[in-house]
Amino acid sequence: MTGLPPMFKELWDTWNIRVLIILSLSLQSFLILVSPFRRPLGDKWYIKALLWMAYLLADWIAIFVIGLILRAEQSDDILVLWAPFLLLHLGGPDTITSFSL
Numbered sequence: 001m002t003g004l005p006p007m008f009k010e011l012w013d014t015w016n017i018r019v020l021i022i023l024s025l026s027l028q029s030f031l032i033l034v035s036p037f038r039r040p041l042g043d044k045w046y047i048k049a050l051l052w053m054a055y056l057l058a059d060w061i062a063i064f065v066i067g068l069i070l071r072a073e074q075s076d077d078i079l080v081l082w083a084p085f086l087l088l089h090l091g092g093p094d095t096i097t098s099f100s101l
Contacts, residue, residue, distance in 0.1 A: 017072070020065045021082055027058040028089050062089040 004012075031054055038051060066086050069079050 017065060017068050017079060017082075020061055020068070021086070024058060024061045024065060024086065024089050027054050027061065030054055031058065059090060062086045 031051070035051060038047065066083060069083055069086075072079060
C-alpha cells in the first residue's frame with residue numbers, strides 16, 4: 001500500500017480489522033440464509049458460483065483477520081474477544097457443508 005496517500009493508509013490501519021470482521025460476519029449470514037435455497041433453485045450456475053465464492057472468501061477473511069489480530073501492535077481486549085468468533089466462522093454453516101458432495 002505504498003502508492004496510497006498517507007490519509008488512506010492511516011484510515012486502513014485504523015479500521016482494517018473491524019471492517020473485515022463485519023465482512024466475515026456478513027458472508028456467514030449470507031451463507032446461512034441463502035444456502036437452504038441452493039437445491040430448490042435448480043441448476044443455475046451463477047447461484048452456485050456466488051455461493052461457492054462466498055464460502056471460500058469467508059474462510060480466507062477469517063484467517064486473514066486472525067493473523068491481523070495476532071500481529072496487531074495495540075493490544076485491545078475487544079480484538080482478542082473476536083478471535084474465538086472468527087474460529088467459529090472457519091467451521092462454516094452446517095447448511096452448506098454438503099455443497100461439494
